[in-house]
Amino acid sequence: MEKVVELKDIVTKFGKKVVHDRVSLTVNEGEIYGILGGSGSGKSTLMNEMIMLLRPYSGEIKVLGKDILRINKKDALYLKHNWGVLFQSGALFSSLNIRENIDVLLKEYTKLSKKIRDEMIEMKIELVGLGSDVLDMYPSELSGGMIKRVALARALIMDPKILFLDEPTSGLDPIGSRDFDNMLINLRDILGFTAVIVTHDLETVKNIMDRFVLLGNKKAVAEGTLDEVLDTDNEYIKKFFNVNRGETRRVRYGK
Numbered sequence: 001m002e003k004v005v006e007l008k009d010i011v012t013k014f015g016k017k018v019v020h021d022r023v024s025l026t027v028n029e030g031e032i033y034g035i036l037g038g039s040g041s042g043k044s045t046l047m048n049e050m051i052m053l054l055r056p057y058s059g060e061i062k063v064l065g066k067d068i069l070r071i072n073k074k075d076a077l078y079l080k081h082n083w084g085v086l087f088q089s090g091a092l093f094s095s096l097n098i099r100e101n102i103d104v105l106l107k108e109y110t111k112l113s114k115k116i117r118d119e120m121i122e123m124k125i126e127l128v129g130l131g132s133d134v135l136d137m138y139p140s141e142l143s144g145g146m147i148k149r150v151a152l153a154r155a156l157i158m159d160p161k162i163l164f165l166d167e168p169t170s171g172l173d174p175i176g177s178r179d180f181d182n183m184l185i186n187l188r189d190i191l192g193f194t195a196v197i198v199t200h201d202l203e204t205v206k207n208i209m210d211r212f213v214l215l216g217n218k219k220a221v222a223e224g225t226l227d228e229v230l231d232t233d234n235e236y237i238k239k240f241f242n243v244n245r246g247e248t249r250r251v252r253y254g255k
Helices: 045-051 073-082 098-109 114-127 130-135 144-156 173-192 203-206 228-231 233-240 245-253
Strands: 005-013 015-029 032-037 058-063 085-087 163-167 194-198 211-216 219-224
Touching: 005 194, 015 045, 015 073, 015 194, 015 211, 015 233, 032 173, 032 203, 045 194, 058 163, 073 085, 073 098, 085 144, 098 114, 098 130, 098 144, 098 228, 114 130, 114 144, 144 173, 163 211, 173 194, 173 203, 211 228, 211 233, 219 228, 219 233, 228 233
Parallel strands: 015 219, 032 194, 032 211, 085 163, 163 194
Antiparallel strands: 005 015, 005 058, 211 219
16 A cells, blocks of 8 residues: 555654654555554644654654655645645634635636636535535534535535544534544545545544554654554553443444
């Protein structure tokens, strides 16, 4: 399988505080891949390093084969064309209506006519399960779940090869969270992107993730499928998933 994201020996520091100490991971093409860990483990920080919002102290990061720590402007623009990002809050512009929010990336990175842009926006808003009637509304008029879907439509508007999502089900009720999970896996199968998700939602891990990395004690404690990770004899893993050896079936299968 082609590797679309590769991190090797990442060290992250804020002053004297070390957040990551030689963290490595690999995301394969077509996967739904998770970044898990407790509070303060640097999950979102790691993702922000992948999308060039933060720079690690040392290590190597490759995204779609590009070394982003030694990247030129042309390759950086290529990556921004080929990834989409859904931030935890949705990060919609409150002064713009929904159509204008989704159109931001198209206006910045393409020379498409307004007619074609509008057609693309309407198609993406339908893909995420919303009607075209929301396009003239403003973020303040939408529910939390609708904001997440709009933010997802905006992240998908450039047909990215990789979709980065930071706590996409945060703030949603259990039904809304599972609906979002199901929508994401269906969209992955239809559109063929790779998804990298920061989450603490164990139901998301069980239901849709192919593999994940678990961060703890500044390290990558484990990486693999849920079964592979739960079969690792590690006290941090047991504590994180709140299981002992006799309870792994409940975590795996909800029974």
